[in-house]
Amino acid sequence: MLGILFAVLALASAAFGCGVPSYPPLVTRVVGGENARPYSWPWQVSLQYYANGKWSHTCGGTLIATNWVMTAAHCISSTMTYKVLIGKYNLAATEAGSVAVSPSRIIVHRNWNSNNVANGYDIALIKLSQHVTLSDKIQLACLPAAQTILSSNTxxxxxxxxxxxxxxxxxxxxxxxxxxxxxxxxxxxxxxxxxxxxxxxxxxxxxxxxxxxxxxxxxxxxxxxxxxxxxxxxxxxxxxxxxxxxxxxxxxxxxxxxxxxxxxxxxxxx
The missing domain is CATH 2.40.10.10 (Trypsin-like serine proteases)
Structure with missing residues (x-):
């Protein structure tokens, strides 16, 4: 059964690839924030924490594999309970196709120092407790090649x-x-x-x-x-x-x- 599951996941990954949303973003030259097109950034996740009887958004994150999310080290506290919402656009609405997954492990870069953010290493990876199925609303991000440097004004x-x-x-x-x-x-x-x-x-x-x-x-x-x-x-x-x-x-x-x-x-x- 596990072999079949991983084969299905591999086929889904191949079908959707990475970095090409089913609903392309409406990118304009408008200066300022704006509502995104629903599900046009399908690797975007909401990291939420549980406190006072409810779940609340605390940070963003990026789906980089069917069971891995990349986020910032400063978003992670060892005292908090987290879940990851994937395939979301409106956090206040119930949306078909979205999923909530609990972490099984959270790995913060060993050189991260919360008392010295300017030192860098502000990166953490969250291993999900289960693989998510890729769809038109849930897709993987592409990562750049090692040591890629963006040009000024990109x-x-x-x-x-x-x-x-x-x-x-x-x-x-x-x-x-x-x-x-x-x-x-x-x-x-x-x-x-x-x-x-x-x-x-x-x-x-x-x-x-x-x-x-x-x-x-x-x-x-x-x-x-x-x-x-x-x-x-x-x-x-x-x-x-x-x-x-x-x-x-x-x-x-x-x-x-x-x-x-x-x-x-x-x-x-x-």
Whole structure:
């Protein structure tokens, strides 16, 4: 039976591939956040925690295998109970085809230090307690090749259920925001993030208009290849403590291409 199950999963993965949504995102040159097209980012997940008798969204994440989710290390607490919602668009609605799966293991990068976010290593992998079936609403993300560096001004999209403005409410519907990549030389300059930003990070935004915000943490920075395929190049890590949309303080993401070997090693040995 297990052989049949894995064969079916392999066929599903082959049928859907990665990075090509069944419902293509409506990507525009609009500056600012907007409601995403339903199910157009089918690798986006909502990481939720249980407290006071209810489940609440805390972070985003990315489905990278049928039983693995990638998120930020700072989203994980050893004292919390989590579940992962997959195939969701509206967190306030019951949606056909969505699933909720509990983690079986959560592996935080061993070099992560919660007291020093600027040190980097803000990455964690969640092994799901069961494989999910891929569908038109649940698909895998493509990851970039190791050490890929995005060019300055590459347009990418941050997605999540994070706040639309500092101290604002969390939205029910998945949001997307267009951000332009800021190269490392600029982002690490004194008038930007300075030495807070490391080469294992990606900066995007900083125009004072749109950025990731509280609740987006752990979610993907989606960038489109020339052939139309989407790759997840970043994991939302941190932003300005002054304001989500602060000028010259772009959103900072863990650069996925700096951690390819770690991701592969964790998935192979767990």
């Amino acid at each position: 347009p990418c999209y941050v997605t999540g259920w994070g706040r639309l403005q500092t101290n604002g409410p969390l939205p029910d519907k998945l949001q997307q925001g267009r951000l332009l990549v800021v190269n490392y030389a600029t982002c690490s300059s004194a008038s930007w993030w300075g030495t807070t930003v490391k080469s294992t990070m990606v900066c995007a935004g900083g125009d004072g208009v749109i950025s990731s915000c509280s609740g987006d943490s752990g979610g993907p920075l989606n960038c489109q290849r020339a052939d139309g395929t989407w790759e997840v190049h970043g994991i939302v890590s941190f932003g300005s403590s002054i304001s989500c949309n602060y000028y010259h303080k772009p959103s900072v993401f863990t650069r996925v291409s700096a951690y390819n070997s770690w991701i592969q090693q964790v998935m192979a040995t767990n």
